[in-house]
Amino acid sequence: MDKKIRIKDIARMAGVSAGTVDRVLHNRGNVSDDARIAVEKIIEQVDYRPNMHVSSLSLKRRYKIAVTTPQYSSGAYWESIHNGIKHTLDEYENIKVEYHVFTYNQYDIYSCREVFEKISRFEMDALIIGTTFREETIKLCSKMDERQIPYIFVDSSVDECKPLAFFSADHYMVGRLIANLITSITPKGSNIGLLQAVRTGDSSAYTTILRKKGFTDYLSEMKSMNQVLKIPFSVSQPEDNERHLSHFFKNHKNVPGIVVMNSRGSIVSDYLYNNNMDNVKMICMDLTTPNIEAVKKGHIDLLIGQGPEYQGFYAMKTLLEYLIFKKPVTIQNFVQLDIITKETVDYYKSF
Amino acid sequence: MDKKIRIKDIARMAGVSAGTVDRVLHNRGNVSDDARIAVEKIIEQVDYRPNMHVSSLSLKRRYKIAVTTPQYSSGAYWESIHNGIKHTLDEYENIKVEYHVFTYNQYDIYSCREVFEKISRFEMDALIIGTTFREETIKLCSKMDERQIPYIFVDSSVDECKPLAFFSADHYMVGRLIANLITSITPKGSNIGLLQAVRTGDSSAYTTILRKKGFTDYLSEMKSMNQVLKIPFSVSQPEDNERHLSHFFKNHKNVPGIVVMNSRGSIVSDYLYNNNMDNVKMICMDLTTPNIEAVKKGHIDLLIGQGPEYQGFYAMKTLLEYLIFKKPVTIQNFVQLDIITKETVDYYKSF
DNA sequence: TGTATTTTTGTGTACGTGCACAAAACTATA
DNA sequence: TATAGTTTTGTGCACGTACACAAAAATACA
Numbered sequence: 001m002d003k004k005i006r007i008k009d010i011a012r013m014a015g016v017s018a019g020t021v022d023r024v025l026h027n028r029g030n031v032s033d034d035a036r037i038a039v040e041k042i043i044e045q046v047d048y049r050p051n052m053h054v055s056s057l058s059l060k061r062r063y064k065i066a067v068t069t070p071q072y073s074s075g076a077y078w079e080s081i082h083n084g085i086k087h088t089l090d091e092y093e094n095i096k097v098e099y100h101v102f103t104y105n106q107y108d109i110y111s112c113r114e115v116f117e118k119i120s121r122f123e124m125d126a127l128i129i130g131t132t133f134r135e136e137t138i139k140l141c142s143k144m145d146e147r148q149i150p151y152i153f154v155d156s157s158v159d160e161c162k163p164l165a166f167f168s169a170d171h172y173m174v175g176r177l178i179a180n181l182i183t184s185i186t187p188k189g190s191n192i193g194l195l196q197a198v199r200t201g202d203s204s205a206y207t208t209i210l211r212k213k214g215f216t217d218y219l220s221e222m223k224s225m226n227q228v229l230k231i232p233f234s235v236s237q238p239e240d241n242e243r244h245l246s247h248f249f250k251n252h253k254n255v256p257g258i259v260v261m262n263s264r265g266s267i268v269s270d271y272l273y274n275n276n277m278d279n280v281k282m283i284c285m286d287l288t289t290p291n292i293e294a295v296k297k298g299h300i301d302l303l304i305g306q307g308p309e310y311q312g313f314y315a316m317k318t319l320l321e322y323l324i325f326k327k328p329v330t331i332q333n334f335v336q337l338d339i340i341t342k343e344t345v346d347y348y349k350s351f
Numbered sequence: 352m353d354k355k356i357r358i359k360d361i362a363r364m365a366g367v368s369a370g371t372v373d374r375v376l377h378n379r380g381n382v383s384d385d386a387r388i389a390v391e392k393i394i395e396q397v398d399y400r401p402n403m404h405v406s407s408l409s410l411k412r413r414y415k416i417a418v419t420t421p422q423y424s425s426g427a428y429w430e431s432i433h434n435g436i437k438h439t440l441d442e443y444e445n446i447k448v449e450y451h452v453f454t455y456n457q458y459d460i461y462s463c464r465e466v467f468e469k470i471s472r473f474e475m476d477a478l479i480i481g482t483t484f485r486e487e488t489i490k491l492c493s494k495m496d497e498r499q500i501p502y503i504f505v506d507s508s509v510d511e512c513k514p515l516a517f518f519s520a521d522h523y524m525v526g527r528l529i530a531n532l533i534t535s536i537t538p539k540g541s542n543i544g545l546l547q548a549v550r551t552g553d554s555s556a557y558t559t560i561l562r563k564k565g566f567t568d569y570l571s572e573m574k575s576m577n578q579v580l581k582i583p584f585s586v587s588q589p590e591d592n593e594r595h596l597s598h599f600f601k602n603h604k605n606v607p608g609i610v611v612m613n614s615r616g617s618i619v620s621d622y623l624y625n626n627n628m629d630n631v632k633m634i635c636m637d638l639t640t641p642n643i644e645a646v647k648k649g650h651i652d653l654l655i656g657q658g659p660e661y662q663g664f665y666a667m668k669t670l671l672e673y674l675i676f677k678k679p680v681t682i683q684n685f686v687q688l689d690i691i692t693k694e695t696v697d698y699y700k701s702f
Numbered sequence: 703t704g705t706a707t708t709t710t711t712g713t714g715t716a717c718g719t720g721c722a723c724a725a726a727a728c729t730a731t732a
Numbered sequence: 733t734a735t736a737g738t739t740t741t742g743t744g745c746a747c748g749t750a751c752a753c754a755a756a757a758a759t760a761c762a
Contacts, residue, residue: 004444006748017712022750032710032758051445051748053404057717058750093355094402094717170698177694184536184632184652281535301535336698339690343528347521347687357718368742373720383740402718408747409720445747 005046013046014038025050026326050325052092062096063323065316066122068115069130069154070106075289077263077308080350081130081154084312087351092320100124106132107236116140126319127151128312131158134206152319154311156207163331164322167315169306170334171207175214177337178259178283179222181302185281186257189225193248193258193280195268196230211261229255233264245271257281266290269299287340287348295345305338309350356397364397365389376401377677403676404443413447414674416667417473419466420481420505421457426640428614428659431701432481432505435663438702443671451475457483458587467491477670478502479663482509485557503670505662507558514682515673518666520657521685522558526565528688529610529634530573532653536632537608540576544599544609544631546619547581562612580606584615596622608632617641620650638691638699646696656689660701 007025011018016035023031024039031039067085072078082101089097102119105111112133119127120143127144131137131153141161144151153166182192194215197208219226231248234240245268249255258280260268265284272280283302284291294300314333321327340348358376362369367386374382375390382390418436423429433452440448453470456462463484470478471494478495482488482504492512495502504517533543545566548559570577582599585591596619600606609631611619616635623631634653635642645651665684672678691699 004748007750008748018749019712019751020710023711026750028751030710035710051404051408053402054408054717054748055750057402057405058715058748059717060751173694173698177692180692180694187538334698336700337695339692339695341528341531341690343524343531344688344690347524347685349687355718358720359718369719370721370742371740374741377720379721381740386740405718405747406720409718409745410747411721 005048007048007050010039010042010046010048014042052321052325053094055325056092056095059095059324061324062098063126063320064098064100064124065126065128065319066100066102066119066124067128067130068102068104068119070132071103077286077288078130080287080308081312083350084309084314085128085316087309087313088316088320091317095320095324097320109133109136112136124149125323126164128154128315128319129163130154131156134158137161150319150322152315154315155308157332158206165315165318165329165331165333167311167318167333167335169337171210172214172217173334174285174304174306174337175211175216175261176218177214177304177339178211178261179215179218181339182257182259182281182283183219183222183224183226185283185301190256191227191229191252191254193229193231193252193255195233195258195260195262195264197262198232198234208261215259215261231258231268233267235264238267241267242271246275249275249277255280257283260284262286263288263291265300265303266294269294273297273299287338292345295340295342298342301341303340303345305340305348307335307338307350310335313351356399358399358401361390361393361397361399365393401676403672404445406676407443407446410446410675412675413449414477414671415449415451415475416477416479416670417451417453417470417475418479418481419453419455419470421483422454428637428639429481431638431659432663434701435660435665436479436667438660438664439667439671442668446671446675448671460484460487463487475500476674477515479505479666479670480514481505482507485509488512501670501673503666505666506659508683509557516666516669516680516682516684518662518669518684518686520688522561523565523568524685525636525655525657525688526562526567526612527569528565528655528690529562529612530566530569532690533608533610533632533634534570534573534575534577536634536652541607542578542580542603542605544580544582544603544606546584546609546611546613546615548613549583549585559612566610566612582609582619584618586615589618592618593622597626600626600628606631608634611635613637614639614642616651616654617645620645624648624650638689638696643696646691646693649693652692654691654696656691656699658686658689658701661686664702 007018007021011021014021016039020031020035021039024036069078069081072082089099102115104115113136116136119140127149129137129151137158138160141151145162150164153163153168156168156171157163157166229252232244258268263286265282269282272278282300284300285304287303287305291300291303295303318329322329338348358369358372362372365372367390371382371386372390375387420429420432423433440450453466455466464487467487471491478500480488480502488509489511492502496513501515504514504519507519507522508514508517580603583595609619614637616633620633623629633651635651636655638654638656642651642654646654669680673680689699
C-alpha cells in the first residue's frame, strides 16, 4: 500500500510552497513559468488524486446548477432521474449547491419553448438537460455554448449539440435487445405487437426512432419471419386506449408477444390481464411503479431498465467534479441495461 | 437545504464541550450520567450523520481485516469479489487497513481445514468469509464467536452461523429465475440439459442444492412437462469433460436448452460451438472472462450475474463502517441478479 | 539609485472529526 | 481544612485541501 501523495508532497518535490501547487492545480494564475513547469512535471510523474471529500470541506464557493426535464409524477421515469441527482447532492453534502428545477409539459411544445426561454436567461454555473424536443434543445444548447455554460444530457443525447457529457442508454441497442428477447420467448416467426404512440406534440421521437431501427435491424439480420403489427396508442387521450387495444385484438387473433418501447407498458399489460390474455408475452421499458407491479404479478414478462437513477447521479457527479476539481470528463456514457423478471424485481437496486 | 449538524452544534445544544460529545458518540466512558443523558437526548432529536470521510481523515487506529476465499485465477468469479473488497479500501483511502488474504483449494477439504486452522489463531479485527465447505465454516465461525471477532459472509451464508451480515444472491431465486428463462426461450416441454458436477471434495454443495430446488420447484409449480437431463462434468479432471459431453449428446438428440448453475458454462458452450450445435440455447452463471467472451460470440444466450464485486465492496464497506463508526448493520443482504445478453454485455458495469 | 508598482511566493486559518493531554471538578482520607 | 487521588470536562492539534492575506521578489520608472 504505497503512501498517498498530498499537495504538500508535490510542493516539496517541486521545490515550491503548497500555495503555488494549489495555484497550478486550479490554474488560478500568478505563477511564474518556472514554478508552473516544475509543478506540472511532478504532477505528471506522481498520480495525484485529490481527496475530494476533504476538498469540498474547505470549499468556499457556491454553485448554481439548473436541471430541466419533462414534468414527472411519483414513481415515473423522470422522477428517478431527479432522485439520482439528489443522491449526488446528498453524497457531497458539504458542497454548497443551489439546485434549480425547470420542468415542462413533454406533450406541449409551447410549454417547452417557454421554459427553455427562461433557462436561456437564467444565471447558472451548469445545466443538466433531460432531452425530449429536438429542435428546441438544439436552440437552447447553442445559447449555452454562446454563454459558455457547460451542459450534460440525460436520457438521450442530441448529435448536433456539444455537451460536456451525456448519460443515456444506447437506444439502438435497446431496440436490438428487445428484438432478441421477444423472438426468444415467442415461437419462431410469431406476430409481434408493437405499441405505437400516435403523434401528439411528437416529443421523444428520436429515441424511439433509434430503438425501432435497432429492433427492425435485428429482425432482418436474423432473417426472422416475424411480422410486426403496430398497436396505436394515445398519451393525450388515455381514454381512447381501451378502444385502440380491443380494436387491435379483434383484427389480430394470433399475437403471442407484445413489446412496448416506452414506459407505458402497464397500460397494455392491464388490458391483457383484464381480458384473460395472460398467455401473451410482454416486454416493456422502464421500472416505473405500475410496471414493477405488473412484473410482480406476472403480467409483464421482461422489463428493461435504463438506470435513470444512475444517469442522474453520474450527470450531477460529473458536473460537480468537473466544475470543482477540473476532473477530465468522458463525453459518451452509455448506461447499463437491466433485464428484470418476476424473480429479480425484488432485488433490483437503483444505486 | 437545512444546515448540517456537527459535533460542535450538539455540544452547544447539550451545554457541554465537543470532547464530551465525542466520548458519548464513541462510548469511550468517563462521562457523567448527567452529561451523557443530555447529549443522548440531543442526538435523538437532531439526526446527526457524521462526515465519514472527515472522520477517517483524523482516524489514528489501524484495522486488521482477514479475507478467506477459494483460490482464484484472473477473470474468475472469486477474483471479482476480491476486486470489490479492494475497491472499498480505495474509496476509504485514508483508513489504515491491513488486509490479509487466506485462500484455499476449494476442491481439497484438507487445504481448507489447514487454512481455517491458521485463521482461527490469527490476530485480527474482523473476517470476511467466502463460504464453500459447510462444516469447516461452521467450526471456524464458532471459533470466531468465541473470540468475539465479527465476520461477514460473501457468496452464500450458512444458517448455523451468526455473521454480522452476509452478502449473497438468493440462490433459491436464482434457480427459479433460470427455470423461468430456459422454459421461456425453448419450446414448451423441451428437454433441458443440466450440467452436474460430479462430486469431488464436494464444496459449494449447499448453494447448488438451493438453486436446484428453486429450479425444480418452478418447473413443478408451472406444471411444465420439461424433462431435466443431467450432464456429468468434472472439475478435477477437466480432460474428461469432452468425453462426458459427447457421450451425453450421443444419447440425447433433442435437447434445445442447457443450463449451467455454476460458472463453468463456457466449457459447454465451447463444445456446442465446436460441434456446430449453435441452435442449442444456453443459460449460465457468472460473468467470468470466458463466459463473457461466449456471450459476445453468441454461444451463451443468457448469463446471470450475482454482482460479486458488489458483494465484496459492501462486505468490506459494512465491516469498516461497523468497526469505525458503529453503524448499524443489516444482516441479510441479497444482491441484485443481473441478466446479460449479447446486446447488454458491453454496457455491464460492476460498480 | 531609490521608490512605487506589479508579480510571484509563502504562510496561516478554516472546515469536521478523533484523540491526547491538560485543567477542573469531585471524592476520599488524614 | 488540607492533600492526594480519581473522575469528569475542556482545549488544542492533526488530518488534506481551499483560499485569503502577508511577505518577498521582480519590474517599472523617475
